[in-house]
Amino acid sequence: MPLKILIMNKLLLGLFIISFVFFSCEKDNYDGPTAGLSGTFIDALTNKPIEQDIINGTTIELLEKGYNPVTPQYLIVKNNGSYENSQLFANTYTVRPVRGNFIDIPAQEVVIKGQTILDFVVTPYIRVKETNISKVGTKVIATFKLEQNVLNPIRKISLYAHSDSRLGDGMRLVVSEKTINVAAVPNTIYTIEMDLTSNSSTLKPGLGYYFRVGALINVPEAKPNYAPAVKMVI
């Protein structure tokens, strides 16, 4: 075969491949997601955000309309009670917070179009109030009061420590816990101590750590309620 024709063939093949690539780009690509959903879990009584867990915490279940069966999407919530997913497809969704630390609320139909804001005004199972965390000698001592909004007993109260501000039940270096198993007594001061000496390899003296108090209600699948984390040098 003459060289010229061979080159021509290769050129044609190249052209064919290039046109195929561009052609498939046109055909196959859907538009990206253009909508989003964000908001905050707000305490119906105090109007303040409800503290959450970022790991294994409250989730928001989204069921997109028009699919059967539909695979649920789950949004996680930041420790400060806010959440955001800015990359959702515009559509109508059934939205329901699940496995939360507040009294269950029903699902709602939400048209998500553009960046949609949806706050959940709910009643937390427990309010952790008047928290004081301080270092006393070789211990960190947390004192707080508990106010609960359901009749169930409180399963446990905990003091968590971590070098990261997003600490909680699913993310801690050290935890001190007390099992309670009765309902909270109003205006009682609860105390948890964390011994620093016996945790000296994880909580190193002279460094700063976050501490956070949590209380878990005895409701199936409930997540703990928290007071905001505080940072301390130990």
Add this chain to the structure above:
Amino acid sequence: MNTNNIKICTLLAIVFLLGCDKVLDLEPTDRLTANAIFGDPKGVEIYMANLYSQLPIEDFTYMKQGFNYNQSGPNNGGQCSSMVTDEATHSESGAGVGDGDFQWWADGYKLMRDVNILVDVIPTLKISDQERRSLIGESAFIKAFAYFGLVKRYGGVPLIKNSQVYSGDAESLKVPRSTEQETWDYVLSLCDTAILNLGDATGRRATKWAAYALKSRAALHAASLAKFGNLAPQSGIAVTEKLVGLETSLASNYYKAAISASEAIMKSGKFQLFKPTPANPQEAAENYRLLFQDPNANGATVEAIFTKGHAVVGNFQGHNYDIWFQPAQTANGWPHPGRMNPTLDLADSYESYTNPGKNTPIVTTMDNNTNDYNGYNPSQNYIKYNTPNEIFKDKDARLWATSILPGTIWKDKTIIIQAGYVKPDGVAVIRTSANMTISGTTYYTYGAPNTSLYSGFDGFGGNNTKTGFGFKKFMNQLSPVIPGWNQSTSDFMEFRYAEILLNFAEAVVESGTGDAIAAAKAINDIRRRAAHKVDIALTVENVQRERKVELAFEHKRFWDLIRRREFHTLFNSSSMHSLMPLLDLRALPATKYIFVRVNAPNINPRTFITRSYYRAIPGIGSNGLVQNPEY
């Protein structure tokens, strides 16, 4: 009618007549008929071998990636189910249970189809009634075993009781999930069919006793789910439709079924514990080791109820325990040994002969504090030992037979596991390669001058134990490692008598029914085989401790934590622990060792999330099934 028409008619007539003849009813030559296979004992053997090879037996080839993980180049680092429990940690990874791990879905339904094809033709086969009954029993056992493999992973699943016929409409083949209760009941009824039809001989293929053993295990699993399910409540469609979860009230009947199936085996007189009355712990340890090194030798078959064999080396045949889990010193050129690191947590669980029936964590300090994991503390008063393993002196023989302890002999070599030394001035050098010469003798932090001469704590290649314990149970001591893939051929006992005794004891103590005296005897017989001389009481704690240590590394612990819903409380940002032996040079010229309890170094804490109690069902988009909670 002209001649042509007549000719055509004649031709057609001939064609039709021929068609009526049997000449065209040929047996297809590209496949075998049911009778050709099952009418011939050899054909049955071949078909059965295929079914057995697909059984979800959690042996040495059961890895995180699934069953029969012994294909060409099964390079998964040797990650198996023990490493996501508290039995062990991997030397390089602290990963827990991932959504895609330990799956068995499509392969399960492939096996189900293969066994259903057999079930369908059994009535038509030209075989004797006895042969027919044993085929009915054997296929029921295989189906029961397979559905047990599915229900413990996924909860209620589609029950395909007979083979499906494809008529061009895929939708008609879709079967919805049954409830979890229906699925467990189906497993147990298949066990009953197998028990009724199988002979009472023992052997490698399914027997009446293997079917009783399966029923004992499955019924105990179901009973535990019913009793302990509330410890980890879940929600969602699968829960409201009862596709996952069992009512608490069901527990007592399932426990009863576990008790009677176990009793049938115990009263049969066909099985016993291998070497039940050793003279001393050393003998007990060696007996226990031999039982797992080769369940066919030395009379160990008295304990085996159902065994999976690995007769041939090579891909899809042999396994890889010996290469992955060998101490670095005996790796024999294999570059990646030492992956299975038994934990201090497991070692703590073994009883001490000096304190029967009590939890006896390994004490390292004069103040008896076993909860301090902060590392070496120069002001701490450590107990000084004369050898690297004197600290385990009174511990249960099975610890010695399950783990390679520091300074013990393995394959004619002293296995050196040392994390560092304390210099004469009191400064410790730990998990760092260093040496110092004192009075002409050179001391090394890892106990020897280079990586081929020790097996502990050095991060080199991930080849050394990070916990202070090497892996021994199941390992072949007789021959050097062949440094290649799929070269190990040891057999695995899927059911053995000791498990049946433990199932029985647990069902009795958890249900509060049944023969409590026989149940106490069951656990004490197992302890006697481990050289314990003092009997202990039948309590939940004693039964669980005994089960944990006796069945360690047999892939039972994973399911115990699942069925008793203990996984998520045991693993919540939890570290596994190590025991670091340090050479104490402050004691020179005497050779003394001290031990430090620490969090397993450079291994992430593990968390088990409750959705992992059920695996995610694959392919929801096409099979249209209801997914398990939280996936």
